[in-house]
Amino acid sequence: MLEPLLGSTNAERVLVFILTRNEGYVREIARVLGGDPDSIQKQLAKFESGGVLVSRTAGKTRLYSFNPRYPFLKELRGLLEKAVSFYPESQREALLMNRRRPRRRGKPL
Amino acid sequence: MKAIRDMSTGELAAFICSHLKKYEIDVVLSGGSCVSIYSNNKYVSSDLDFVDNQYFIRGAKVRDALSEIGFYEENRYFKNSETDLLIEFPPGPLSVGEEAVKEVAILKYTTGELRIISPTDCVKDRLASYYHFDDRQCLEQAILVARDNKVDLAEVERWSSHEGKPDKFAEFKRLFEKRKT
Numbered sequence: 001m002l003e004p005l006l007g008s009t010n011a012e013r014v015l016v017f018i019l020t021r022n023e024g025y026v027r028e029i030a031r032v033l034g035g036d037p038d039s040i041q042k043q044l045a046k047f048e049s050g051g052v053l054v055s056r057t058a059g060k061t062r063l064y065s066f067n068p069r070y071p072f073l074k075e076l077r078g079l080l081e082k083a084v085s086f087y088p089e090s091q092r093e094a095l096l097m098n099r100r101r102p103r104r105r106g107k108p109l
Numbered sequence: 110m111k112a113i114r115d116m117s118t119g120e121l122a123a124f125i126c127s128h129l130k131k132y133e134i135d136v137v138l139s140g141g142s143c144v145s146i147y148s149n150n151k152y153v154s155s156d157l158d159f160v161d162n163q164y165f166i167r168g169a170k171v172r173d174a175l176s177e178i179g180f181y182e183e184n185r186y187f188k189n190s191e192t193d194l195l196i197e198f199p200p201g202p203l204s205v206g207e208e209a210v211k212e213v214a215i216l217k218y219t220t221g222e223l224r225i226i227s228p229t230d231c232v233k234d235r236l237a238s239y240y241h242f243d244d245r246q247c248l249e250q251a252i253l254v255a256r257d258n259k260v261d262l263a264e265v266e267r268w269s270s271h272e273g274k275p276d277k278f279a280e281f282k283r284l285f286e287k288r289k290t
Contacts, residue, residue, distance in 0.1 A: 049185070051200040068241035071204040 001083045010035050010043040012083070014064075018053065019080045020095040023065040032094055052076070111220060113179065114191040119146045120220040121194060122157050125178070127221025132174040135162045137203055137213050138225040139234060141250070142194075146216070147228050148253040156186070156195040160203045162213075162224075171198065205233040206240075206272045228258035233268050236281060240274040252285050 002012045013033040017024045026044065030037045044064050047053040054067040066073055084092060116124060122138050129136055138146075140158030161171075172182055180187040180196060187196040203210040203226070210230050216223040226234060231254050238247035254260065262282070269278035 049200070069204075069206060069237050071202060071207055071209070074207065 001086055002079070005079075008043065010039050011047075014040060014043050014047065015052075015076070015080055016084055016087075017095065018064060018066055019077060020084065021098065023063045025061050025063050032098075033091075112191065113189060116192070116220060118142055118150070118154070118157070118194065119216065119223060120218045121192060122146070122225070123216065123218040123223035124220040125157065125159070125175075125180075125196065126223050128178055129159075129171070129174055130222075132170060134171060134174060136160060136198070136224065137162050137210070138223060139203065139210075140199070143226055143231045144235065144250045144254055146223075146225065147231055147258050148250075149257065151253055151257075152250050155193065156197050158197050158199050160201050161198055162201070162203055205230050206237045206268065208268065208271070228254055229261045229264055231258075232260050232265055236265070236269065236274075236278070237272070239281070240269070240272055240277050248281060248284070251281060252288060255285050256289060 002015075003009050006012050006015070013035050014024075014029060017029045017033055026037050026041045029035070029044075030040050044053065044055075048055055048064065051067055052070050053064045055062050055064045057063070066077075070076070084095070087095075111120065113121060113124070122142060126136060126138065136159035138157060139160050140156070141152070141154035142157045144152045145154045175182075175187050175196070178189075179191065180189045185197065203213075205226075210226055212227060212230075213224050214227045216225055232251045235247040235251035235254065238244040239251065255262070255265075262285075266275075266278055266282075269275055269281075
């Protein structure tokens with residue numbers, strides 16, 4: 001949807017994912033929204049070097065989130081929110097309806 | 110002209126800034142090295158962050174200009190065998206939080222003229238990291254700069270409210286007042 005502006009579908013995938021989940025890592029983004037993990041990784045690195053995203057590590061996983069110091073963040077969020085409102089219901093649910101509350105280790109599903 | 114190995118942080122930054130200016134590359138020093146300069150090295154930064162103020166300068170032009178004074182590129186940083194300081198060009202625009210930096214200060218050294226964010230913007234820049242990443246080191250750096258320089262605290266307060274962080278500004282001001290004397 002924003003591909004003409006952002007230059008690639010992966011760029012949109014990455015930003016929309018982070019908008020809806022607050023943070024994400026390569027394999028998770030690729031699993032939920034599709035796309036090749038290597039290409040998603042390159043896109044994340046590009047946004048990080050451009051100051052749009054920041055990253056931190058948790059164990060061996062690198063987690064990406066929006067850079068709160070990015071000067072166009074409010075406007076970018078607005079644009080992405082509008083794009084998400086045009087997404088089909090199934091895709092919106094896949095992005096938004098994930099379990100976020102803690103799950104004790106060993107607890108049966 | 111002093112050798113690069115003998116230059117202070119400010120002198121080296123001024124030398125690089127003036128050298129790039131000859132090639133019509135307009136950069137402004139931002140980030141931690143401004144704290145070094147404004148605090149007389151009470152805090153030492155390991156890199157010089159220059160923000161390109163024109164936005165559309167080609168990397169090759171910067172590389173060519175810097176190679177003339179002995180800097181070579183490695184992993185997005187520029188290095189020189191005579192100094193441990195690294196040069197980086199973080200992405201623009203020149204901003205503190207959501208707002209553009211409107212006024213740039215000029216410091217004169219024997220090695221050249223340095224275009225640098227003002228002490229007030231330097232305090233905002235450090236506070237932005239404290240506000241958004243809870244970085245206490247940056248809070249300390251903001252206090253150092255505010256203590257040693259003329260800083261417009263009313264402007265910092267206005268900006269802090271705009272960033273949605275009046276409570277954290279109050280904490281900064283409390284510590285600043287405590288350490289001022």
